[in-house]
Amino acid sequence: xxxxxxxxxxxxxxxxxxxxxxxxxxxxxxxxxxxxxxxxxxxxxxxxxxxxxxxxxxxxxxxxxxxxxxxxxxxxxxxxxxxxxxxxxxxxxxxxxxxxxxxxxxxxxxxxxxxxxxxxxxxxxxxxxxxxxxxxxxxxxxxxxxxxxxxxxxxxxxxxxxxxxxxxxxxxxxxxxxxxxxxxxxxxxxxxxxxxxxxxxxxxxxxxxxxxxxxxxxxxxxxxxxxxxxxxxxxxxxxxxxxxxxxxxxxxxxxxxxxxxxxxxxxxxxxxxxxxxxxxxxxxxxxxxxxxxxxxxxxxxxxxxxxxxxxxxxxxxxxxxxxxxxxxxxxxx
Numbered sequence: 001x002x003x004x005x006x007x008x009x010x011x012x013x014x015x016x017x018x019x020x021x022x023x024x025x026x027x028x029x030x031x032x033x034x035x036x037x038x039x040x041x042x043x044x045x046x047x048x049x050x051x052x053x054x055x056x057x058x059x060x061x062x063x064x065x066x067x068x069x070x071x072x073x074x075x076x077x078x079x080x081x082x083x084x085x086x087x088x089x090x091x092x093x094x095x096x097x098x099x100x101x102x103x104x105x106x107x108x109x110x111x112x113x114x115x116x117x118x119x120x121x122x123x124x125x126x127x128x129x130x131x132x133x134x135x136x137x138x139x140x141x142x143x144x145x146x147x148x149x150x151x152x153x154x155x156x157x158x159x160x161x162x163x164x165x166x167x168x169x170x171x172x173x174x175x176x177x178x179x180x181x182x183x184x185x186x187x188x189x190x191x192x193x194x195x196x197x198x199x200x201x202x203x204x205x206x207x208x209x210x211x212x213x214x215x216x217x218x219x220x221x222x223x224x225x226x227x228x229x230x231x232x233x234x235x236x237x238x239x240x241x242x243x244x245x246x247x248x249x250x251x252x253x254x255x256x257x258x259x260x261x262x263x264x265x266x267x268x269x270x271x272x273x274x275x276x277x278x279x280x281x282x283x284x285x286x287x288x289x290x291x292x293x294x295x296x297x298x299x300x301x302x303x304x305x306x307x308x309x310x311x312x313x314x315x316x317x318x319x320x321x322x323x324x325x326x327x328x329x330x331x332x333x
Contacts, residue, residue: 164197225252
């Protein structure tokens, strides 16, 4: 038979209420009593009944993080940061991989996992902004990523337009004049927003906008960056710099440049976006936009927990993630 709360109490020589207080991490429990209870829990291999506890508390202390893909280094690093931020607050994070599929993202917006979770941190990539704005999920929700339109959901995001402007301006500042962009896109997604900042920087510097230097590719992974770089090198006049809209694209581009026998940054300078660990240890190390992932995680979790606790009004809150331009070997040699 499963170990009961009363079994733990009998082993520790305390009341059932005291065991419950220790499990729920209530204050005012002496260290000696807490140690006895924890030892009894370990000896008996007691597992708290999460469902019953959730009913008593009115919440589960579980939140969900819905991201496009767990294999992406950026989302892996962000997920780890969010898990750390939640753990400090006694909250467990469940990861849901949407793979960018509309049906999976719709499930998130409609209130995934029933009563198992208290709220959701969600990074959508395919759902239209109008659909997000019209969503009526019963779960508290905090959005990450490019800014959606409408809706009352709290939102945490980097200013991708300004960050992309800064990345492109850096390439201009080191004397580059034929600057390509890899990862552009339409609509309101990442590619469109970062292209806006890229074009803004070119215009500010009086440089012409050349459509042949803007490549969308088929995705945001290393092979996509490598393929786009090959296409750029095949142009009658190849670029002398490239701004990749994430670091994986940049790493793929660097591979193609190496295969072509070109020097980075002497022949082609490269800038990425996200500051994943791989880019810091690549040779050459990657110049990139570095969003403060720990800040993002702390604030996204805090916003969500305030909504769950009902400690905030219905006014939508938009927080902008601080970032730095980390200048490394791919632009400075």
